[in-house]
Amino acid sequence: MHVLRILAAAGAVALFAASPARxxxxxxxxxxxxxxxAYFTANYIDAWFRPMAKRFESETGIKVQMQVLQAGxxxxxxxxxxxxxxxxxxxxxxxxxxxxxxxTAAGHLEDLQPYLDDPALTPAGYDYPGDWLGGCLNTARVIxxxxxxxxxxxxxxxxLHIRRDLFEKHDxxxxxxMAELEDAAxxxxxxxxxxxxxxxxxxxxxGHGRLTTASFATYLFNHGGSWFxxxxxGTKVSNLDSKESIDAFEFYGRLxxxxxxxSALSNKPPQNAALYAAGRAAMLxxxxxxxxxxxxxxxxxxxxxxxxxxxxxxxxxxYPNVPTTSLAISKYSEKKEAAWLYIAWMTRKGIxxxxxxxxxxxxxxxxxxxxxxxxxxxxxxxxxxxxxxxxIAIAKPQAIAIxxxxxxxxxxxxxxxxxxxxxxxxxEAKKQAAFMTQLVAETEAGMDFAGVIPEFAKKLDGDAQAxxxxxxxxxxxxx
Amino acid sequence: xxxxxxxxxxxxxxxxxxxxSLGWRVLEWLDLQMPIVFNIxxxxxxxxxxxxxxxxxxxTSFTDWQLITKPDPDFVGFDNYVKPWSDDRxxxxxxxxxxxxxxxxxxxxxxxxxxAMLFNRSFAGKAFYRSVWMMPMVAMSVAISLxxxxxxxxxxxxxxxxxxxxxxxxxxWITSPQWALVSLIIVGIWHHTPFMTLILLAGLQSLPxxxxxxxxxxxxxxxxMLVHITLPLLKTHIMVALILRSIxxxxxxxxxxxxxxGGPRYASETMNLNIYFNAFEYQYMGEAAAKGVFFFLFILCxxxxxxxxxxxxxxx
Numbered sequence: 001m002h003v004l005r006i007l008a009a010a011g012a013v014a015l016f017a018a019s020p021a022r023x024x025x026x027x028x029x030x031x032x033x034x035x036x037x038a039y040f041t042a043n044y045i046d047a048w049f050r051p052m053a054k055r056f057e058s059e060t061g062i063k064v065q066m067q068v069l070q071a072g073x074x075x076x077x078x079x080x081x082x083x084x085x086x087x088x089x090x091x092x093x094x095x096x097x098x099x100x101x102x103x104t105a106a107g108h109l110e111d112l113q114p115y116l117d118d119p120a121l122t123p124a125g126y127d128y129p130g131d132w133l134g135g136c137l138n139t140a141r142v143i144x145x146x147x148x149x150x151x152x153x154x155x156x157x158x159x160l161h162i163r164r165d166l167f168e169k170h171d172x173x174x175x176x177x178m179a180e181l182e183d184a185a186x187x188x189x190x191x192x193x194x195x196x197x198x199x200x201x202x203x204x205x206x207g208h209g210r211l212t213t214a215s216f217a218t219y220l221f222n223h224g225g226s227w228f229x230x231x232x233x234g235t236k237v238s239n240l241d242s243k244e245s246i247d248a249f250e251f252y253g254r255l256x257x258x259x260x261x262x263s264a265l266s267n268k269p270p271q272n273a274a275l276y277a278a279g280r281a282a283m284l285x286x287x288x289x290x291x292x293x294x295x296x297x298x299x300x301x302x303x304x305x306x307x308x309x310x311x312x313x314x315x316x317x318x319y320p321n322v323p324t325t326s327l328a329i330s331k332y333s334e335k336k337e338a339a340w341l342y343i344a345w346m347t348r349k350g351i352x353x354x355x356x357x358x359x360x361x362x363x364x365x366x367x368x369x370x371x372x373x374x375x376x377x378x379x380x381x382x383x384x385x386x387x388x389x390x391x392i393a394i395a396k397p398q399a400i401a402i403x404x405x406x407x408x409x410x411x412x413x414x415x416x417x418x419x420x421x422x423x424x425x426x427x428e429a430k431k432q433a434a435f436m437t438q439l440v441a442e443t444e445a446g447m448d449f450a451g452v453i454p455e456f457a458k459k460l461d462g463d464a465q466a467x468x469x470x471x472x473x474x475x476x477x478x479x
Numbered sequence: 480x481x482x483x484x485x486x487x488x489x490x491x492x493x494x495x496x497x498x499x500s501l502g503w504r505v506l507e508w509l510d511l512q513m514p515i516v517f518n519i520x521x522x523x524x525x526x527x528x529x530x531x532x533x534x535x536x537x538x539t540s541f542t543d544w545q546l547i548t549k550p551d552p553d554f555v556g557f558d559n560y561v562k563p564w565s566d567d568r569x570x571x572x573x574x575x576x577x578x579x580x581x582x583x584x585x586x587x588x589x590x591x592x593x594x595a596m597l598f599n600r601s602f603a604g605k606a607f608y609r610s611v612w613m614m615p616m617v618a619m620s621v622a623i624s625l626x627x628x629x630x631x632x633x634x635x636x637x638x639x640x641x642x643x644x645x646x647x648x649x650x651x652w653i654t655s656p657q658w659a660l661v662s663l664i665i666v667g668i669w670h671h672t673p674f675m676t677l678i679l680l681a682g683l684q685s686l687p688x689x690x691x692x693x694x695x696x697x698x699x700x701x702x703x704m705l706v707h708i709t710l711p712l713l714k715t716h717i718m719v720a721l722i723l724r725s726i727x728x729x730x731x732x733x734x735x736x737x738x739x740x741g742g743p744r745y746a747s748e749t750m751n752l753n754i755y756f757n758a759f760e761y762q763y764m765g766e767a768a769a770k771g772v773f774f775f776l777f778i779l780c781x782x783x784x785x786x787x788x789x790x791x792x793x794x795x
Contacts, residue, residue: 102547103547106548261634262651262654263634263635403762414744418654418743
């Protein structure tokens, strides 16, 4: 009898182990399928997506045809295909803080929760959202009640790239506050031959039109400003004419005007990064992946001399800006399950770790904490991870009419850089804020468009702010 | 010699039976309607690629269609035709389009005429220099735009380097509202002058030599010969060049988008850039379609004026 009981128990265990809930995902269940994906041009395409697509095909038999275009072009292509309910588009790459709200409101993205819950399609140890960093999760939903319609994977962050060697040589305090940032920019604007033209500019950041919002956002929020605010009755209005926002415009405009080359007004991010890599700037406010260019001895004159820290805190605190990137499935795809299998495969622990090792900052906590992972510099590792954990996606004024909102904010920044007087900035901010508020009323009526919902937001303290500087051993400079 | 009638049947064909068949009747109809038959492909082509899109644009212009957020449009009457006229940005875009077209085509004409007259003379290496001069015409717009962005760079550009070398202050070429449109006009003149040169040179080479010889005998100066003989004889070529370049000048898009994107502060935004932003950045398809209709009428007006002028020049 005892033996029978043991046999029965063993049988039950065997049956339980063989039940569907515990079964491994059959990765070859959609063998022979071809998926169409529309992706942005970025460093991660060659570093991670292309090699992984080959591996994915060999492991699953699913071919992924990637169409890679410059971000502005691929967004338009995606919009037109989605608006036309084109079944040829399966995988959509997007930034939720950019068009996420618009595509969600229009219902163009598939709800991924049923796929995530399906053990035949999602591996048991996938661990979403448990293994995802808080800053990334903050960016995944932008409308109240929004379904899970994207898996956020990239934790690119707007950080401050600094020339470690120049800070050390001139014994300048590495900034943790906005006042220290301006002081460092002043001291590191170096005119060594005395011809009135600096050989090295103290500060470099975006100054070109609508693109400026992405790098300006951290300065705006750290000054206590914001793109929008809510009136007591719940109405969403522009906040760009508030005192704190004007302070931010004034500060950012002054930094570009006084400590950056005049090229900053026309430069796009690649040109700024090239100037920095050429050794013409002491600090560059830009996405963290540009470290790859600065540290490349074949393309840079400052290889081994640069690292990144968090953008300094301001009167309003410290809000690392994490314009994450997500993968989603078109509502009109006829291969949704295969498309999910691709997203689930690409965002598995081991595959994301491969990206992390290829210098693509990932959203999985385990990728950052894996013992085999080594950051390019200690401060880069610290600052990028803190940004991914504490950050929020504030790079754009999130709204349905996002293109016009970015243009409106870019107008104020242009006045702040080129004119710079408080009166001129206030006048322009007032004009553009009224325009933005009117646009919200016209385009978001009856819609609870919150912008990024920072449900996982954590307040960054001074200790965390200085952690990257300590990690690099630069905390004693300028004392 | 016996003449075979054209409608004779092939030998052995029973004419009475053949005439009653469907195939015969179709062939007979085709034979009688030959002009219509040959025009069918053209009509289908024009209908599909011109009439249908134009009709769709007209239909869209009366709706509030937004690409993503309002896929099911409502009819809004003439709202989209009225709204732009209270928008300073659109009014500015019309002015910029006009200013760009007049200034760039004017510059191209003066330089094009000068170079055409130069290349109409004989000198050593003329073929080589003429080929070099024509190069901008065959260069890709976006590629040359990227190079011009480097030239215009405020801090490191060759233009400001030259100005500062002369002891002058550098100019904020494409980053100041005052200079952005001027910068684009410079690029437009550089890019398209060779086309003007080509047409005017062809005209100069086709002119009769007698009037010039008579003028020389009468002791006319070079300036008098230019004003009183060359230009009047060249009028038809000048008008063709001006008509073509004006239409293309009004439509200029790629270099403007690549160099300034219509900025800063919309100071170099032309009508078609404004339409592009409305349609594909802001996704207001209805409003963009109405502006597209205005743009079409604008080009039609420019073309009509120039064609009228050309007819007047031909009646001398």
